[in-house]
Amino acid sequence: MNNSKETKEKTCCGPECCSDDNTDTAVLENDLTKEKSEEELKQIVKDQYSQIALQSKEQNESSCCGSTSACCGDVNTFSIMAxxxxxxxGYNPDADLGLGCGLPTQFAKIKKGDTVVDLGSGAGNDCFVARAETGETGRVIGIDMTPAMVEKAKANAAKLGFSNVEFHLAEIENMPLNDNTADVVVSNCVLNLVPNKVNAFREVYRILKPGGHFSISDIVLTGELPVQMKAAATMYAGCVSGAVQKDDYLNIVKNAGFRNITVQKEKLITIPDQILLDYMTADEAKQFIRSGSGIYSITVYAEK
Known part of the structure; x- marks a missing residue:
């Protein structure tokens, strides 16, 4: 495993509200104070991203439910580092909801004619970029567990007239794809949202062809998050509290059978003080900052 090749500092901010009624906000904010099942965690993510899917990037920016919400300033956890x-x-603005934490296609080495699978494909942002690289002779498959996102992605593909880009409603741990389907797998800020990351990477290994590879941008930790942040469902859906330790993440990849594992890019995320104060006292926030714990976006490349 190589050291990261690039380090930058970015900023994130947490959403305060994201509900069409008065019942969801309190539940969403505190739902992780008690241990939740995998299915309950997935439902939290589905609910949040279903609402985001119904809006454009511009609408999200001006609402309390979007990728760059004005609820807490310039950005929130859903645009940790867009x-x-x-x-x-291949960029299509209709597919860009500002939900990523990297540019995984930059390091994906996609060739003409490749079959590319995008995990957590959302409205199709990375799929359409991948399609520009694999061309008309290739195939791009998007996987997402949120019906509203799949519908939006299919509509975007239809507008573009792409016959070789398809989207499937499915969970990453159980994809409706044959063994050895993909030349390349990409994903952008999604696997941190999957409760069972071991099974997720086993599935990635299964669907990749021998000699295939993945390029995945994701969120990881060094050190521990404060308990209050771990317990906040908004921090889970916002890609923070569901993240695991960086070393553990890379070991999961290794134990799934991958080789030539490389961290191609790494970015430190700085949480603004006003967001920390939503989850802890001023003294606790100072202690967290001094602890040296960090939240990072990494883009990982590995081969089967």
Whole structure:
């Protein structure tokens, strides 16, 4: 495993509210104070991202439910580090909801004619970038567990007239794909939301062809998050409290059978003080900052 090749600092911010009624906000904020099953955690994510799917990126930016919500300033946890897609070939603004934490296709080594699978494909952002690289002779498959996202992605693909881009409603731990299907797997800030990451990476290994590879951008930790942040469902759906330790993450990848594991890019995420104060006292926030614990976005490459 190599050391990261690039380190930058970014900022994130936590959502305060994201509900069409008065019942969901309190539940969403405190739902993890008691241990939840995998299915309950998945439902929290589905509920949050279903609401995001119903809005454009611009609408999300001006609401309390979006990827760059004004509820807490410039950005929130859903745009922890939305790297700029606009310069990439294949970029489609209708598919960009600002939900990523990296640019996994940058390191994906996609070739013409490749079959590419995108895990947690959302509205199709990375799928359409991948399609520009694999071309008309390739195939791009998006997997997402949120019906509203799959519907939005299919509509975007239809507008673009792509016959070789498809989207499936499924969970990453149980994909409706044959063994050895993909040349390349990509994913952007999604696997941290999967409760059983061991099974998820086993599935990635299963669907990759021998010699295939993945490029995945995700959130990891060094050190421990404060208990209050771990307990907040908004922090889970916002890709923070569901993250695991960086070393543990890379070991999961290794134990799934992958080789040539490389952290291609790494970015430190700085949580603004005003967001920390939503979850802890000022003294606790100072203690967390001094602890040296960190939240990072990493883009990992590995081969089967």
């Amino acid at each position: 790297d700029e897609y606009k310069s990439l070939k």
